[in-house]
Amino acid sequence: MKALGINVEEKATGPQFATNDVHLAIQALPPLPPPIKGALSGAQNAALDQIFKLRPHLDRLECGALAAKISVPEKKIYDWFWRKRDKMRRDGVPVPPAPPKCGDHFLTEEQYTVLVAEFEKSPVMSAHRENVLTERLGFCGRGVYNWFQAEKLRRKKKTTPKLF
Structure with missing residues (x-):
């Protein structure tokens, strides 16, 4: 069918683009902005890093105070600390253990x-x-x-x- 000027494979599947054309089209797309919702600012990340170096485990009251100070929800701080400790474990960096919890005890x-x-x-x-x-x-x-x-x-x- 080449004699008629029609490529059979092209007609059946539609026009075929060369791999290089697709690659150039993807590169021409404008970059997407990073997600804004829930993203921490640079100053907030720096503050969390600084606190993490001092204490990698925060209790509930410290987490609440830090949340109020840098205006971030407590849950986000808790998750940030958890992910940071988890990444350290995956990378093989020793993470200090959490402070001991108080066990069950009888009341005086x-x-x-x-x-x-x-x-x-x-x-x-x-x-x-x-x-x-x-x-x-x-x-x-x-x-x-x-x-x-x-x-x-x-x-x-x-x-x-x-x-x-």
Whole structure:
């Protein structure tokens, strides 16, 4: 069919471009801007790097304070730190271990009476009240908050009648 001037393969599949033409067309496209939504600025990244060098593991309160200081959501800071530690592990760089978490422990009589008295005042826990009680009772982490939540469930269980 070459004699008629028609290429059979070209008609069946449409016009064929040479590989070089496609490559040039791709290069001619304007570059896309980086995604703006959720991107950290250079100053924010520098601040996170500086804090990471000091402490690769942040607790909840430090993460909240850092989020307020550099105006980034806490979740984004937590994810950034997690990804940075993960990358270090993949690259074979030793990552310092996380600080030990406080384990389950029994309450002393004084701690129990203070918690019950505070719960009787109000079962609703505010962040300020949680911090004050945590320091006063020597708890670590979210111990006071967890105790309040468990106490609410215990009291609810006692007051609701069994249906069967």
